[in-house]
Amino acid sequence: MLEFPRWKYILILAVVLISALYALPNIYPQDPSVQVTASRGATVDDALRLKVENTLKTAGIAPKSVAIEDSNLLVRLPALDAQTKAADALRPALGENYVVALNLASTVPSWLDKLFARPMLLGLDLQGGVHFLLQVDQKAALDKRLDAYAEDVRVALRDARIGYESVERRNDNSIRVALTQGGDPAKAREAIGKSLATLQVTLEDGALVARVPDAELNQIVLSAIEQNVGTLRNRINEIGVAEPIIQRQGTDRVVVQLPGVQDTAQAKRIIGATATLEYRAVVDGNAFDAVSTGKVPPDARVYYRKETGLDGKPMPVLLSKRVIATGEQLVDAKYQIDPQSGTPSVQVTLNGPGGQRMFDFTSQNVGKPMAVVYIERIPETKIVDGKEVRSTRTVEQVINVATIQGVFGKNFQTTGLESPRFAQDLALQLRAGSLAAPMDFVEERVVGPSLGKENVERGTQAVLYSFLFALAFFLIYYRMFGVITCLALLLNLLMVIAVMSVFGATMTLPGFAGLALSVGMSVDANVLINERIREELRAGMPPKTAIATGYDKASGTIFDSNMTALLAGIALFAFGTGPLKGFAVTMIVGILTSVFTAVTVSRALATLLYGRRKKLKTLAI
Known part of the structure; x- marks a missing residue:
């Protein structure tokens, strides 16, 4: 009749404890901070710490702490305006050998960090982040490719055993080849054409001139930009930034947005490195x-x-x-x-x-x-x-x-190599791919969390009100089973936050919409169960049998409907970009947790309340 295996109770208890543990870091606020990272052989030591403290004191800024953490100097500040003021004071004082970047320092206790329990990342629209606009040096891209062409011409002539005095690049994007006395221009042209079919080779003033067609030059520039976008994506993936935005803007610029990053100094150094x-x-x-x-x-x-x-x-x-x-x-x-x-x-x-x-x-x-x-x-x-x-x-x-x-x-x-850090960064840059053309930082904006504060408040209010309305409806309409449903919904929210925190998912404003939708899906599942139990009671079944039958018959329907929604979420994640992915991630996680809480957790609570009652004549539903 109304039975529930003991191992499932143990499983549910473990899920509740683990979810509470890994959702716990989200209650700890982050400190606005400035992170100082050494580059080009500089060191982070006590002398630097004293210099930073004196600079801040001169600027009239009182930090919460100045300490060396993970080979970086971290200055924790009491407010966002002090963060910006501190960064502006430190950049000219420390010079080009140090990278000074705004950051949000974690206040999560070390014992939680040792368990890999970290707060959920927020997107650029909620938490802020870093926005870079990079200018691709088109001339450098052409120079780099033409230098490679010149070397290829030398190799082609040497392989064909043709003597030459010089192979030089000219300012008009051409390559001039001066052969040795008695050299055969026709044979040289044939060797170059065989190895480099795209070059147009002509004889001018006793020397061969190899020109790159205009179409090829345009293709070199476009390919350089595309390669840079791919290289930036690889580099950012290496430093573990979740859901970055990297896209072309116009003909020679690239936009990079890094939402919810934890180490902006490292990101800036790796992205800007050529x-x-x-x-x-x-x-x-x-x-x-x-x-x-x-x-x-x-x-x-x-x-x-x-x-x-x-x-x-x-x-x-x-x-x-x-x-x-x-x-x-x-x-x-x-x-x-x-x-x-x-x-x-x-x-x-x-x-x-x-x-x-x-x-x-x-x-x-x-x-x-x-x-x-x-x-x-x-x-x-x-x-x-x-x-x-x-x-x-x-x-x-x-x-x-x-x-x-x-x-x-x-x-x-x-x-x-000068240090392990230098060797690690060099290996990362080389492994992620070299930039086809150098890029300069045209614009750098740090979007502070205050800009997304209103979005966070409204998004939280939307989820909270949707949750409270659902609770009020269930408590009034289903009474005791409404209490069971409310507990299942609370655990559903806790599990969603814990799962997204564990996997490092980024919560965005569309993610709040996905979270509200998952609450609605969980409500829908619980309504199906409760109405099925009511139908069985109307049919004259005993209360315990009605509960067991209601869960058994509703579970199949719940599974089918949620799997259909899950497939839609997977499609959004696979083919969508940016905000659609944020919505899809929260939706997928919410659907999976809602099925577990509606079918398993609520049944466990119902069995715990009514399973051992010998004379159960009515249900509060």
């Missing part, structure tokens, strides 16, 4: 003499090492103009500790062409040095005549010069 590696041969010669006299070998270029000499200045080194391999040819990059030296390193895997080039070079140069060049573009902002002028500075630094001990191809290790 770091890559180049592997170049070391050219014989005295670099110090080349710098002092200005006489640099024609096939070489002066670079500077990260190490400094006795005079405290960076040490110069002569490197070949020809690049052996670049970050664009990289397939995978992993951070690891070098077992021999115990220093941080990056294990690099190149693609087929890059690996072949590396193999060819190392085969012919065992015992000779090879250098690793780290290239980074640093965005800068200066005030000129009262106006903000943005520019970009390129830093090229030799991070390692090592002797080639043996022949290797696509798999090798890059060592000599």
Whole structure:
């Protein structure tokens, strides 16, 4: 008759306790804060902490705390206006070696954090977040691709054993090839055309000129923007931002919105980074003499090492103009500790062409040095005549010069990195993909949570009122079974919040609509059960039999109707974007929890109340 297995009671109790535990972090408010992260070899230490405290004191800002947390300096502040004021004071004081970004610091107790219990993320429309507008450097994209074309022309001529004096890029997006005396232009044109079919090769003033068609140039620019969007998406996925918005705006701009991020400094550093590696041969010669006299070998270029000499200045080194391999040819990059030296390193895997080039070079140069060049573009902002002028500075630094001990191809290790953090960031940037063209921050806006405060209040009120109306209806219309239904609805809301917190889902304004809908679906399921029990009582069944039969007959209908809605939610999540996904996530979670609470939890409560009554003549329903 009216029975319920004991193991199900244990399951329900476990679900209630776990849901309460993982929903608990949402009651702890977040502190407005400013996060200071070191970059380009700077350190976060007590000296920096004292400098930050003195800067804030001079600016008249009283922080709640200034402490080093997870290798970053976190300044917790009492209010949002103090947060903005503190960031404006710290940025010029700390300089370009530190990233100063607004953040919302968690106040969740450490014991909850150890259990991986974290608050649910809120979307840009509710909690705020970071909005970036990035400008793609189209000229740099063309220069990068034309440099690659020039190198491909050199390779094609060498493979065909055709001598040449120079292969140079010109300002009109063409490549000029000067052959050696007695060189056959027709044979050279044939070799270039065979390897690079898209280039238009002509003979002008005794030299070959290879031009890139206008259609190809336009395609290079468009492809660069699309590749940058894909690379940004990969990088943001690496740092675990939920439901980011990354899309093109116009012909040369990209919009990036990161709602509910926990580490905006890391996000800004990774998104804005245009770091890559180049592997170049070391050219014989005295670099110090080349710098002092200005006489640099024609096939070489002066670079500077990260190490400094006795005079405290960076040490110069002569490197070949020809690049052996670049970050664009990289397939995978992993951070690891070098077992021999115990220093941080990056294990690099190149693609087929890059690996072949590396193999060819190392085969012919065992015992000779090879250098690793780290290239980074640093965005800068200066005030000129009262106006903000943005520019970009390129830093090229030799991070390692090592002797080639043996022949290797696509798999090798890059060592000599300054710190584990630098090695991890470099591996992430290389693994996520290199940017096809540099990008500058045109606009950066931090959307504070105060802007979404009204949305949060109204969304919460909408869910609360829908919940209260449902409770009032059930209590008046179904009496004791209304109490059972109310308890099931409360657990449903608790489970939805817990599940979304555990999986790191982002609650948006449409998500509130999905939450209200899940309450409605749960109400619908409980109405079906209660009305089915009433029908069985009208048919003359005993109360206990009516309860058991009502749940049995209504369960199939509830399952069918909810599965239909669940399929619709999955379709919205699979094919929708932005707000539709936020709505779909909350809807899917709410449907699954409502089926459990309506069918299982409410039945357990009904059995607990009426199952052991021997003389049950009527039901309060």
